[in-house]
Amino acid sequence: MASSERFQLAAADYALLGVDVEAALNTLAGIPISIHCWQGDDVIGFDGAGAVSGGIQATGNYPGRARNFTQLKQDIETALRLIPGQHRLNLHASYAVFEPGQKVDRDQLKPEHFQPWIDFAKENGLGLDFNPTLFGHPLAEAATLSSEDEAIRQFWIRHCQACIKIAEAFADQLEDTSLVNIWIPDGLKDIPADRTSPRARLKASLDQILTLDYDRSKVKVAVESKVFGIGIESYTVGSHEFYMNYAARNQLLCLLDSGHYHPTETISDKISSMLLFSDELALHISRPVRWDSDHVVLYDDETRQIAQEIIRSDVRRIRIATDYFDASINRIAAWVIGVRSVQKALLNALLTPQATLAELQRQRRFTELMALQEQLKMAPLGAVWDVFCQRQGVPGESEWLKEVQDYECRVLAKREEEEQV
Template identity: 60%
Template structure:
């Protein structure tokens, strides 16, 4: 059978459950994922020569990582050729591109330092999301926005303000809202002597960053919590409780990173509660393995649960960024698997008979509810996925990897 024939057969089977497959695919095509640039070069960036710091660690020594803007953009292009739909790119400030020997420290970054990224996005019809980079810098060794050293704290406040202006520039250039996310690595390895004062300084720093005038229709700001990091196991200044309350009080979004919580927490369960009190929220989709390890996203229960909550609560209420990095495997394959797998999870969610599932729950008919949920797991989902990929002009599930390996042979292996 052809892809089209298998798809038509799947449509009939889903229709028997009350699912309009064409409507589901149309909804999926309107969801944008933000592809993170840092998978391509192991979170190194272009503005500093030092090591990766701030509780972040990449593991593995697979060859051929991108080391120049040109290589990184080429690898991103290859990945987008495997990913159905039109999406966004997600940049850190450390990926500034300096021309003709120019260099600017992070508190002096300007839109011109991201002109090539704006051109890259515009040429491809992509949006851009942005992140201040509060790690891998000499002034981030102890603390950033919570620093007791006022000179250092002001440096990082200026960096945050500069990033708002850069985010506004991206929105103006692409015609799409730029989501700017603030995450800091500030914390302590062992038991703190004072938990309150660093958080008070962080609050004041955020207040100063947000005090500048900017167009909120162009820039959507989020703050991101974390339970712990490497070297910050006992205390993080930017806890979930801190940021959730700060976001609610200051009309910004609270970003949920799926790797930033205790291993036994169900991150998907948090979304419906938060959206009762917020119009929108932001996500970083990762796969933690025992800790915030940023493994490549796979099509597992966690991904499906998260996607179902996104769809049930309205996908247009979310900014969805991908956030994983693996230096032990081919990086284009890592990007592609993670992006495609979460799109699969979103498609799986769109193909649920939501009204019927809700009705069964409301009727306390938990016997049929469980049985239907299990039936859905063996529906011909893959046939719909293949058709969606074909309709968007990208490789089928069985084909993209061979093309990826050919790219490694013809392009990546020739890198010094």
């Protein structure tokens, strides 16, 4: 059966549930996802400040890792051609592009060090988001914004302020708001004797960062928590409670990363609560597996639940990004699988008769609610997804991997050979 026939049958099935498939596709096409650049090179970056640290580890040694700006943007462009829709690019400060002899430390970064990325974004119709890089640096070995060493603390304060001004330049040139997300790896491996003082120093650092004069209509600052990491298993300074309260008091965005909580916690349950008290919310969609928070996103239960809450809560109030890194598989494929999985989950949510389900709950008709929820699991989502990809000019599910494999043979294999010479 042709894809158009399958689509017409699927649309008819959804219509019986009161769902307008065309409206769902139009909405999905307008939902941007901020795609993380660091999947392409295992979070190493370009500034060479030090080995990846802060509990971050990309495992595996799949050939073809991008090693410079030219290679990374080529890989990103390849992934974008296989991902439907128009999206954003999420950069870390460690991806500054320096001219020979012009390298500066992170507290001296300026917009011109990211002009190649701005030009790249213009060429590809992308918005840009930004992250201070408070790891992978000699001054991040012990602590950053919560450091007992005032000189170290001030270095990272200057870095975060520099990043806000860089994001402001993104917004000016691209005529679009830019999100700056602050995450720190500060914490302790074993049981702390003093939990308050590091958090007081973090609060003071954030307060000082925010004394910077910047245009809040152009730059949205977010803070991101984590429950634990490698080497900080017992205590993280930037806990969820700390950042949730700090963001609320200072009118910042609180960013929820789906891999940064206890294994029994899910951010899908937090979204509705957060939006009752905040105008906007930021998400990093990842896939936690036991202690590791950054596996490639799949079309799994939690991803679908996150998407349901995004659509129920008003997607216009939520800034969606991906955040994972896997060096054990083809890195372009990892981008494509992860981002498309988020989009499939969003499409599934858009094709869900939300008002009908909510009304059944309101009337406490729980048998019918459960039965309909189970029925929807077998709905013909795939036929609709294939047509969405076709309309967006990207390969369908059975086709995109062939293009990645061809790129691996033509580009990635040669890249690895040249590196070994």
